[in-house]
Amino acid sequence: MSQNSIKAWAAASAGDELKPFEYDPGPLAPEQVEIEVTHCGLCHSDLSMLDNEWGVSQYPLVPGHEAVGRVVALGDAAQDKGLSIGQAVGVGWLSGSCMHCNSCLSGDHNLCADNEVTIAGRYGGFADRLRAHWAWAIPLPESLDMASAGPLFCGGVTVFNPIVELDIKPTDRVGVVGIGGLGHLALQFLNAWGCDVTAFTSSEAKREEAMSLGAHHVVTSTDKASLKAVRESLDFILVTANASLDWRQFINALGPKGKLHFVGAVLEPIPVSVFDLLGKQRSVSASPVGSPARLRQMLDFCARHGIEAQVEPFPMSQVNRAVAHLKSGKARYRVVLENT
Amino acid sequence: MSQNSIKAWAAASAGDELKPFEYDPGPLAPEQVEIEVTHCGLCHSDLSMLDNEWGVSQYPLVPGHEAVGRVVALGDAAQDKGLSIGQAVGVGWLSGSCMHCNSCLSGDHNLCADNEVTIAGRYGGFADRLRAHWAWAIPLPESLDMASAGPLFCGGVTVFNPIVELDIKPTDRVGVVGIGGLGHLALQFLNAWGCDVTAFTSSEAKREEAMSLGAHHVVTSTDKASLKAVRESLDFILVTANASLDWRQFINALGPKGKLHFVGAVLEPIPVSVFDLLGKQRSVSASPVGSPARLRQMLDFCARHGIEAQVEPFPMSQVNRAVAHLKSGKARYRVVLENT
Numbered sequence: 001m002s003q004n005s006i007k008a009w010a011a012a013s014a015g016d017e018l019k020p021f022e023y024d025p026g027p028l029a030p031e032q033v034e035i036e037v038t039h040c041g042l043c044h045s046d047l048s049m050l051d052n053e054w055g056v057s058q059y060p061l062v063p064g065h066e067a068v069g070r071v072v073a074l075g076d077a078a079q080d081k082g083l084s085i086g087q088a089v090g091v092g093w094l095s096g097s098c099m100h101c102n103s104c105l106s107g108d109h110n111l112c113a114d115n116e117v118t119i120a121g122r123y124g125g126f127a128d129r130l131r132a133h134w135a136w137a138i139p140l141p142e143s144l145d146m147a148s149a150g151p152l153f154c155g156g157v158t159v160f161n162p163i164v165e166l167d168i169k170p171t172d173r174v175g176v177v178g179i180g181g182l183g184h185l186a187l188q189f190l191n192a193w194g195c196d197v198t199a200f201t202s203s204e205a206k207r208e209e210a211m212s213l214g215a216h217h218v219v220t221s222t223d224k225a226s227l228k229a230v231r232e233s234l235d236f237i238l239v240t241a242n243a244s245l246d247w248r249q250f251i252n253a254l255g256p257k258g259k260l261h262f263v264g265a266v267l268e269p270i271p272v273s274v275f276d277l278l279g280k281q282r283s284v285s286a287s288p289v290g291s292p293a294r295l296r297q298m299l300d301f302c303a304r305h306g307i308e309a310q311v312e313p314f315p316m317s318q319v320n321r322a323v324a325h326l327k328s329g330k331a332r333y334r335v336v337l338e339n340t
Numbered sequence: 341m342s343q344n345s346i347k348a349w350a351a352a353s354a355g356d357e358l359k360p361f362e363y364d365p366g367p368l369a370p371e372q373v374e375i376e377v378t379h380c381g382l383c384h385s386d387l388s389m390l391d392n393e394w395g396v397s398q399y400p401l402v403p404g405h406e407a408v409g410r411v412v413a414l415g416d417a418a419q420d421k422g423l424s425i426g427q428a429v430g431v432g433w434l435s436g437s438c439m440h441c442n443s444c445l446s447g448d449h450n451l452c453a454d455n456e457v458t459i460a461g462r463y464g465g466f467a468d469r470l471r472a473h474w475a476w477a478i479p480l481p482e483s484l485d486m487a488s489a490g491p492l493f494c495g496g497v498t499v500f501n502p503i504v505e506l507d508i509k510p511t512d513r514v515g516v517v518g519i520g521g522l523g524h525l526a527l528q529f530l531n532a533w534g535c536d537v538t539a540f541t542s543s544e545a546k547r548e549e550a551m552s553l554g555a556h557h558v559v560t561s562t563d564k565a566s567l568k569a570v571r572e573s574l575d576f577i578l579v580t581a582n583a584s585l586d587w588r589q590f591i592n593a594l595g596p597k598g599k600l601h602f603v604g605a606v607l608e609p610i611p612v613s614v615f616d617l618l619g620k621q622r623s624v625s626a627s628p629v630g631s632p633a634r635l636r637q638m639l640d641f642c643a644r645h646g647i648e649a650q651v652e653p654f655p656m657s658q659v660n661r662a663v664a665h666l667k668s669g670k671a672r673y674r675v676v677l678e679n680t
Contacts, residue, residue: 266614267614
């Protein structure tokens with residue numbers, strides 16, 4: 001291996017433990033920047049990719065797509081894009097997009113059909129260095145802590161983006177289903193947005209925590225009577241869980257023009273009754289992460305409102321223990337790996 | 341029966357033929373207006389209600405909820421609401437709403453939970469006279485023909501309303517599924533809206549007609565290859581059919597932020613894959629008819645653009661023949677009953 005090589009953690013095949021893995025990234029592409037990774041969040045999608053749940057994984061697989069670090073190199077065509085050597089930046093689920101399709105040119109780079117997924121067909125952020133297209137290396141505001149900022153770049157923007165895209169208003173009554181890595185950020189965002197916030201959780205243990213994170217009400221997501229009590233009362237329900245719940249009850253918890261929005265990868269089809277949507281003009285929708293401009297907007301909002309992920313740090317060398325901790329369901333709320 | 345009695349056509353129970361039926365409407369309520377019906381459209385929902393398909397029918401059932409006629413009486417509290425004796429008005433699926441709930445006060449009277457359905461729990465427009473709350477007796481612009489205007493009040497507003505509500509733009513590429521009573525109006529609206537319009541129909545015979553109604557392209561809705569050819573190309577698909585189609589193919593015909601919107605009463609649940617929605621930020625939604633303000637807006641738009649329903653007139657006395665004609669699938673495109 002050359003001196004240029006990147007030291008990472010990789011799984012050799014589906015379900016394997018992560019092991020040290022070194023690779024030569026080759027010359028830096030003109031539009032890319034290289035980042036020395038200081039911290040990288042561990043997201044449920046890393047587990048799905050490690051286990052090839054979605055059938056798109058390539059091995060060796062280096063997970064990690066909530067990376068924060070400092071710029072150490074700028075490609076020839078990335079010199080004048082507002083980034084500088086030493087600057088703190090973050091990279092999320094996407095590390096590139098084509099920049100010339102209608103979606104990219106409309107500012108919806110996250111919907112680009114040719115986007116580059118940080119951990120698919122390339123190596124991710126569980127490493128000492130990571131590369132990304134300059135547009136996807138997002139400057140971190142100074143007031144945000146690098147140690148806890150990583151999860152904002154995937155989990156954070158995934159829940160922040162639909163609040164903007166679906167035009168949620170401070171006068172709205174909203175719900176968040178699933179209080180984990182994504183949900184605990186969604187509660188903070190929606191509280192700061194000015195909304196009346198209901199947390200839906202299957203875990204009684206999370207009741208108090210949900211309130212401290214910004215929920216005004218907590219409803220047990222698996223209890224028919226509790227769900228019935230909020231019937232027709234919400235304008236927006238953000239589903240961060242990827243469990244199979246009684247979706248009809250959640251649709252019926254929506255008032256007029258209410259929106260049920262998924263950001264979790266629920267694998268089983270949702271049986272949607274047109275009648276349930278029709279009378280109240282309801283909708284069911286879903287969205288993926290967010291664009292570079294949305295990421296910047298979110299970071300600015302976090303800085304202004306003191307919103308941050310609650311993280312549990314693990315040294316990068318203990319990545320397998322970190323994975324086991326997330327799998328156990330005990331993470332509160334986001335595991336972050338640290339390079340030392 | 342008193343001189344005040346209304347002469348109508350009613351079914352005595354589910355599936356029965358319509359027979360002459362006379363009833364005493366009692367004193368006119370303060371907020372109501374009474375209309376002498378000249379014309380009344382026959383809508384698929386009339387058939388559904390006659391057959392108690394939705395389990396909410398009450399008998400004797402007088403169908404008819406696309407009524408046009410002239411105001412013959414104004415209640416005490418309806419004197420100063422912009423209506424006058426002799427004025428041409430229309431009444432659609434709704435003949436009243438509570439006027440004081442959040443939906444009504446927000447201008448979304450069509451989403452009122454206590455709205456009054458013209459043909460449920462009261463008697464409809466297959467009659468010589470019909471009553472409605474003043475807000476739901478919508479003035480007909482002079483340039484619109486009373487003989488063909490009836491279908492606008494249910495079929496028309498049902499397809500016009502989502503174009504406004506879902507913020508469809510003249511730059512959008514849109515589709516209309518099902519070219520019947522609703523669809524043939526939707527094609528005209530969307531063409532006048534400035535959109536690129538694709539008609540989806542299972543009937544080859546309707547191809548030419550769809551083009552003459554405003555479609556720029558026609559796709560066979562039951563042909564997999566044809567549907568695949570429009571993959572990811574549309575911004576909005578309006579489903580007016582109530583058949584069960586391969587909905588996944590229609591979802592996948594949507595481009596980024598595309599919207600699949602139902603206005604037909606599709607009875608079987610739509611199996612919605614979150615993955616199909618997520619990557620492109622798509623949505624599935626539905627809506628019922630439209631508010632009084634939307635009805636007025638639609639009529640104004642029709643008058644400006646020369647949009648009208650293509651109707652087949654039947655004398656009111658031949659209502660059973662008209663019902664049989666609609667059931668046969670041969671109506672092009674809306675049957676209208678005339679009082680003589």
